[in-house]
Amino acid sequence: MRKSLVTGAIGGGAAVVIAIVVLTLHGSTSQYSLYVDARTETGDGVSESHVTIQNSGYAPLTNLKVDYGNSTDKIPVLNPGERVVLSPPSLSKSVTITDDQGLTVTKPFSEFNE
Numbered sequence: 187m188r189k190s191l192v193t194g195a196i197g198g199g200a201a202v203v204i205a206i207v208v209l210t211l212h213g214s215t216s217q218y219s220l221y222v223d224a225r226t227e228t229g230d231g232v233s234e235s236h237v238t239i240q241n242s243g244y245a246p247l248t249n250l251k252v253d254y255g256n257s258t259d260k261i262p263v264l265n266p267g268e269r270v271v272l273s274p275p276s277l278s279k280s281v282t283i284t285d286d287q288g289l290t291v292t293k294p295f296s297e298f299n300e
Contacts, residue, residue, distance in 0.1 A: 219243035224281045224293040229300030233276045237293075239283060240269040248286045254278040 223238040241247050241264040250261040254274040282292040
């Protein structure tokens with residue numbers, strides 16, 4: 187009887203510790219979050235634009251619309267940690283990304299000279 191009581195207390199304590207760790211880790215990361223980097227690189231008379239989009243949350247993002255102002259790209263699903271690099275038209279000044287989860291991120295293109 188005493189042995190099972192001690193074992194139960196240890197198991198219950200371990201479950202509480204695991205629950206606290208899981209809640210702490212999920213609490214520091216948003217469920218829905220996007221990292222966006224928009225840049226235009228110029229050099230040798232050539233200009234190239236790139237948009238990096240990464241799901242920095244812990245839940246999938248769906249139906250992302252990437253709007254460059256004069257054209258759009260669509261990403262059906264972006265899983266947690268997944269990253270996509272797109273090459274938009276070089277005339278774009280900014281990019282706006284929206285999704286089904288209610289996120290909207292707008293970034294101007296940063297210019298870099300090689």
